[in-house]
Amino acid sequence: MNAAVMTNGTRDVSSPKNGVVAINGLTRRFGRGPAVLDRLDLTIAPGEFVALLGHSGSGKSTLLRTLAGLDPVHEGTVARPDSVSVVFQDGRLLPWKRVWENVVLGQAGADRRRRAIAMLEEVGLGHRVDAWPLTLSGGETQRAALARALVRRPVFLMLDEPFAALDALARLKMQRLVARLWARHGCAVLLVTHDVDEALMLADRAIVLDRGRIRTDITIALERPRHHADPGFIHLRGVLLDALGVHDD
Amino acid sequence: MPANVIPFASVPWHGRTVLRHVDAHALLRYVSPVILVLMWQGACSTGMVSTRQVASPVQVIMTGWGLLRDGTLGANLGVSLARAATGLAIAVVLGVGFALISGLSRLGEDIVDAPLQILRTLPALAMVPLFILWFGIGEIPKIALVALGATFPIYLNLHKGIRSIDPRLLEMARTLGLSRMQTIRDVILPGALPDLLVGLRFAVGMSWLMLVVAEQVNAESGIGHMMMEAQDFLRTDIIMVGLVIYGLLGLVSDQVVRLMERVFLSWRPVHQRGQGA
Numbered sequence: 098m099n100a101a102v103m104t105n106g107t108r109d110v111s112s113p114k115n116g117v118v119a120i121n122g123l124t125r126r127f128g129r130g131p132a133v134l135d136r137l138d139l140t141i142a143p144g145e146f147v148a149l150l151g152h153s154g155s156g157k158s159t160l161l162r163t164l165a166g167l168d169p170v171h172e173g174t175v176a177r178p179d180s181v182s183v184v185f186q187d188g189r190l191l192p193w194k195r196v197w198e199n200v201v202l203g204q205a206g207a208d209r210r211r212r213a214i215a216m217l218e219e220v221g222l223g224h225r226v227d228a229w230p231l232t233l234s235g236g237e238t239q240r241a242a243l244a245r246a247l248v249r250r251p252v253f254l255m256l257d258e259p260f261a262a263l264d265a266l267a268r269l270k271m272q273r274l275v276a277r278l279w280a281r282h283g284c285a286v287l288l289v290t291h292d293v294d295e296a297l298m299l300a301d302r303a304i305v306l307d308r309g310r311i312r313t314d315i316t317i318a319l320e321r322p323r324h325h326a327d328p329g330f331i332h333l334r335g336v337l338l339d340a341l342g343v344h345d346d
Numbered sequence: 347m348p349a350n351v352i353p354f355a356s357v358p359w360h361g362r363t364v365l366r367h368v369d370a371h372a373l374l375r376y377v378s379p380v381i382l383v384l385m386w387q388g389a390c391s392t393g394m395v396s397t398r399q400v401a402s403p404v405q406v407i408m409t410g411w412g413l414l415r416d417g418t419l420g421a422n423l424g425v426s427l428a429r430a431a432t433g434l435a436i437a438v439v440l441g442v443g444f445a446l447i448s449g450l451s452r453l454g455e456d457i458v459d460a461p462l463q464i465l466r467t468l469p470a471l472a473m474v475p476l477f478i479l480w481f482g483i484g485e486i487p488k489i490a491l492v493a494l495g496a497t498f499p500i501y502l503n504l505h506k507g508i509r510s511i512d513p514r515l516l517e518m519a520r521t522l523g524l525s526r527m528q529t530i531r532d533v534i535l536p537g538a539l540p541d542l543l544v545g546l547r548f549a550v551g552m553s554w555l556m557l558v559v560a561e562q563v564n565a566e567s568g569i570g571h572m573m574m575e576a577q578d579f580l581r582t583d584i585i586m587v588g589l590v591i592y593g594l595l596g597l598v599s600d601q602v603v604r605l606m607e608r609v610f611l612s613w614r615p616v617h618q619r620g621q622g623a
Contacts, residue, residue, distance in 0.1 A: 165521050182521070189518040193536040193613045202532060203524040229613045245522075 116140040117253050117285045118164065123173035125159055125309075133159045135309035136173070143252070146279055146286045148296030150341060151306035157289050160306065161257050164287065178253050182246035186258045188238035190230035190245075197226045200245045216248040217241070219281075220274060236267035240274070247282060254279075256288045260295070272298055276321070293337045297330055298323050305340040313340035401583035406590060409583040418572065423591060426557060426568040429485065430595075433492025434553045440493065441500025441545065449508030449538070450530065462501060470495040471559055478564060488560035488568075495556040499548035507541025508534055540611055547603045554596050 118141040125134040133156045141147050151157045162168040163175060165183045190199045197213035204212070217223050220240040225233060233241065239259055246254055256275070260268040276299055279286055290296055296303045297317060305313040315336060319329050338344070383403050389395045390402030397405065413419035444462060447454035473494060477487040511534055519529045561570020569588045576584035 167517055167520060183518075185514070185518065187514065189514055191515060191533060191536070193539070193611075194532070203519075203522050203528050229615075231613065231615050249522075 117143045117145075117178055118287070119174075119176040120164075121174045123160075123163065123170065123175060125156075125163065125168070125171065132309050134163070137309065137311065139304070139311065141253070141285050141287065144283045144285055146299060146301045147288070148300035148303045149287060149289045149306060150291070150293065150296055150303060150337065152341065155306040156309040157306055158257070161255055161287065161289050164253075165255055178251075180249060180251045181253045181255065182249050182251035183255045183257065184239070184242045184246045184259045186261050188230075188235075188242045190233075190238060190241055192229065192231050194230070195226075196222065196228050196230060196233070196241050199230060199241060200248050202245065204248070212248055213244070216244040219247075219278070220244045234267075235263050236271060239263065239271060243274070243278065247278060247284075250282075251284050253285045253287070254282075256286065256290075258289050258291065261291065268295075275299060293334055293341070294325065296337065297333055303333075303337055305337065307340075313337070397582070398580070399582065401586045405583050406586040409581075410587040410590065413572075413584070413587060419587070419591075422567055422569050422572045426561065426570070427595075429488050429560070429568065430492055430553050430557050433489045433556070434496050434549060436489070436493040437496035437500055437549055437553070438546070441497045441549070442504060442542070444497075445501050445504035445508060449505050450534070459505070462498070466498045466502070470556060474559065474563060483564040488557070488565070491560045492553045492556040495552040496549035499552055500542070500545040503541045503545025503548070504538055507538030510541075511537045540607075540614075543603060543607050543610065546606075547600065550599045550603060551596065554592060554599070558592060 118139070120137055120139040123134050123137040123139075124132050126132045135156075137156075137160065139160075149157055149160070159168060161183075163170060164177055165181065190196070191202065194202065197210055197217065200213040200216055201209040206212070214223065214226055217226055217240075220243050222237060222240045222244065225237060225241075230238065230241070242259070259275075260271045263271060272295060275286075275288075279299075286300075288296070288299060297319070300317055302314065302316050304311055313336070315333065317333060319327065319333070323330060325331075386400075387403045390397055390400065390405075401409070410419065444458050448458040448462075449455070470491065473491065474487075477490055481487040481490060515533055515537065516529065519533050524532065557568075558570055561568040562574050565571035565574070569591050573585050573588035576582075576588070
């Protein structure tokens with residue numbers, strides 16, 4: 098399915114040997130500027146939920162775009178499975194296709210509509226199957242985008258700050274939905290986020306990126322469901338905020 | 347772009363509301379023309395305007411009815427409509443074809459865009475003498491003139507529409523593994539359709555303009571010819587009938603394109619309708 102993408106400028110992307118995603122020595126610079134990604138190594142295990150944190154300009158987006166096959170690999174190697182899906186911050190539904198057609202966009206088969214409806218029901222959007230995307234709320238748009246990503250049964254799912262534009266309540270609901278969907282589908286996830294609490298609520302592992310290098314890589318060994326008031330949670334939040342250069346007084 | 351739209355768009359809309367909105371709007375469009383016609387009749391009836399200079403509306407209607415009954419109007423209208431429709435159809439094929447070539451590939455743009463931009467700056471009507479020399483005085487120069495004038499609005503608008511597709515949607519299509527053909531069919535063409543319809547509206551207006559000129563030069567039939575003949579016999583009423591027909595044709599064809607916009611762009615929220623016109 099992604100063959101077109103892979104031959105299109107990201108020839109170096111191949112299938113990983115161990116782990117679902119394996120990045121070795123990835124360096125990326127624009128023009129003659131400093132390296133946006135600097136000899137980056139990263140392995141993501143099958144089914145692992147990794148949160149990627151970092152300031153604006155730390156290379157988060159570039160890393161995700163490279164993994165998504167949108168940016169070419171010049172130096173280093175990137176191995177990732179064929180079946181990947183991306184959910185962008187802004188949903189990116191086609192306004193001229195109904196919600197269900199957006200979900201199964203580019204998918205063949207006579208049961209397209211049935212599959213779309215089943216997936217939309219799973220993300221709690223069963224009542225907007227035939228709606229036009231521009232009539233959806235921000236939360237509904239992101240649910241539809243999630244449905245579009247998951248209907249392809251990805252082995253690796255990338256979420257690019259998918260809840261950043263949502264209000265606080267919608268964001269909480271979406272986080273719970275993602276946790277549920279991940280438990281059910283079992284795909285590896287890379288969640289790019291600014292929100293330390295979000296990372297700690299959802300991920301197995303949190304990575305902090307700083308000037309193109311992985312500065313911190315911690316395992317979040319907390320029981321699920323997680324709670325903000327848990328001492329382990331508070332401790333890890335301190336560690337991550339510290340890594341991001343935000344210090345508690 | 348979608349992010350700005352969503353807060354307004356989250357208000358649900360219903361087909362019926364749209365229809366009512368359209369009805370009121372359509373009625374409003376006809377109020378001021380009706381008043382103008384009434385004032386015109388008044389001026390003629392009171393003798394303020396000589397009916398030799400300008401026929402009164404009632405006279406125009408009677409003449410129009412007479413021309414309709416003896417078949418003159420129908421025959422000429424048929425000829426004019428056929429010319430405009432043929433020319434416009436050619437323009438749509440050419441305009442869409444060129445826009446696809448130059449919109450979908452850089453090489454195509456280099457080859458097609460420059461000559462079209464140069465030709466565009468020529469007033470199409472200045473081609474009349476040349477067209478008559480090339481094609482004689484039959485149907486071909488008239489259709490060619492309509493096609494020439496109407497191609498550019500279609501080309502320019504569709505080309506702009508294809509080039510201004512949201513790049514984020516194209517990226518999304520890549521991450522979904524859509525093929526080039528699928529991307530063109532599902533993302534690029536539907537995204538450029540609003541611009542194509544704007545271009546079509548300009549093209550329709552342009553084709554009537556071209557037709558008027560084409561039919562007043564060396565024509566043996568058509569509304570324009572009917573008017574030129576009337577000029578020889580000082581029949582202002584027949585000239586007026588021709589003007590009314592041209593006006594009605596413009597109005598009706600504009601409404602047809604508006605209707606097409608409503609049908610094909612039903613995905614747009616109500617408040618966005620009619621924008622970019």
